[in-house]
Amino acid sequence: MSDSTKAAGQDSGWHIYRRILIHVKPLWYGFVASFIGYAIYGAGQALAAKWLEMVVDAVQRNAFDQRLWLALSVVGIFLLRGIGAFIGNYSMSYVARETVHTLRTRVFESLLRLPTHYYHQNPSGEMLSRLTYNVEQVTGAVTNAIKISIREGLTVVGLLGYMIYLNWKLTLIFLAAGPFIGIVVSIASKRMRRLSRHLQSSVGDITSVASEAIRGFQVVRIFGGAPAEHNRFKRASEQNKRQSMKLVVTQSLNTPAVQLLIALAMATLLFMAMDPVVLGGMTTGGFVAFLTAAGMLTKPVRQLTEVSPIIQKGIAAAESLFGVIDEPGEQDTGTRELKETRGELVLRNLSYQYPGSQTQALRDINLCLPAGKTVALVGRSGSGKSTLASLIPRFNDGWQGEILLDGLPLQEIRLESLRRQISLVNQQVVLFDGSIADNIAYGAMAGASEELILAAAEAAHVTEFLERLPDGIHTLVGENGVLLSGGQRQRIAIARAILKDAPLLILDEATSALDTESERHIQAALAEVVKGRTTLVIAHRLSTIESADLIVVMEEGRIVEQGSHQQLLDKAGAYAKLHAMQFQV
Structure with a gap:
């Protein structure tokens, strides 16, 4: 040396x-x-x-x-x-x-x-x-x-x-x-x-x-x-x-x-x-x-x-x-503060590549999510559905092209202001060590009244199993909700999204952990929840998104088809093949 x-x-x-x-x-x-x-x-x-x-x-x-x-x-x-x-x-x-x-x-x-x-x-x-x-x-x-x-x-x-x-x-x-x-x-x-x-x-x-x-x-x-x-x-x-x-x-x-x-x-x-x-x-x-x-x-x-x-x-x-x-934190270059949001999302010539990756996860995406409508993303695993959803709350940055919310580029909106407009239900539900009420009224919603929390729990069919718990809404869930079933955890996460009452809603396989009866209850609840909200649904089970206003089929980071459920079946293309595979029995 x-x-x-x-x-x-x-x-x-x-x-x-x-x-x-x-x-x-x-x-x-x-x-x-x-x-x-x-x-x-x-x-x-x-x-x-x-x-x-x-x-x-x-x-x-x-x-x-x-x-x-x-x-x-x-x-x-x-x-x-x-x-x-x-x-x-x-x-x-x-x-x-x-x-x-x-x-x-x-x-x-x-x-x-x-x-x-x-x-x-x-x-x-x-x-x-x-x-x-x-x-x-x-x-x-x-x-x-x-x-x-x-x-x-x-x-x-x-x-x-x-x-x-x-x-x-x-x-x-x-x-x-x-x-x-x-x-x-x-x-x-x-x-x-x-x-x-x-x-x-x-x-x-x-x-x-x-x-x-x-x-x-x-x-x-x-x-x-x-x-x-x-x-x-x-x-x-x-x-x-x-x-x-x-x-x-x-x-x-x-x-x-x-x-x-x-x-x-x-x-x-x-x-x-x-x-x-x-x-x-x-x-x-x-x-x-x-x-x-x-x-x-x-x-x-x-x-x-x-x-x-x-x-x-x-x-x-x-x-x-x-x-x-x-380590540099999230880059918040936005200066705009959103007060009222209609919830219209427009994606133009959107491409994205993960840092260190040699291939593009998204390629030349052009898509409009009309305000108050439900858009479903379907496709095989790895087709880019979750990547696309992650760009809307700007969990990932560095894309090429444009993402516009009510005509404003996302980069011009302050991160905190943007994320206030979004509710999210992940496939992997995250609950924190505390009571059910604490997990529904989480974060900025911690000051919500018990009446509002119970109303959200009712809408998400959480109250259906609360009666069987010793302390009701105040029952402790344990670390990451270990004391609850998968379906119960997912319904609590949906209740959290309902309580936030944001104009944009992202549902990433929100019904994946539910049994048939729970799924029926949740589908009825979600039908009410999505009204008046721009909702992006990521789904593998096509039965859950048949009523969506627009279904977008993705393959290898590209949009290959889009339309209503019936329109896509009539095309006899990629969506029809996915549908036939799931319902062939």
């Missing part, structure tokens, strides 16, 4: 660490209080060495009349150290928890604004690992590292100051080991930062494998996937173990190397101290106190060398956190 590359890496590490410190800058008062506390603690350490000198000298002079004062003073010294340690530890712990809170909320806020493609390209386990493990590592770099640096640094200053006061010549001999310690720490630091990056990546792999297996536990068991999932988790865990052990080896070699250098300095110190010229006019108590202070230095110096691994772990973790924070 060239010198310029090394310098760039060091500058990058220092730049990242400075950026971490910016997050704790508002908590400066905690650092000041901690500094005062550890200064008291460090002074207590130096006073302990001084106390030993006074005891030895008192015994040598037979000054036993000082025993009461010496006994009380040792209690005072340890009380002083205890008070200093408490102030320092409490203040730094407060800073640590505040930093964890600030960083986690900052990263989570960034995750909420990131574009759709980021979620497609990054495993959820890795993102969760950043919110938990990586944040703690970063916090350690600015709290534990600074805590050790302040506490042990002030202890070293206090002890060295006392040693210089006793005999500056001997102190210089002891300090000669400093540059060698610095070299050892520098070499170990570079390796530890690299290993820390690999370790954090392996933690993300463990979280991803575990979360997938937990979410899909039914599929795992039915299809006999337990051994395969066990092996996947075992491999991820073994990789984590290997990276952890490499880090432990580096840390374990670093500490003994530093201690060996300190021992060599101590041995040289002791050898030189026996020289009458160097010893000078030191008393026996002073000589004993000097050696004691030098011995007391080994612990804080060793702990100071352990600061580097903590900082390197934090810098490696911060790189991934700042990667999320710096």
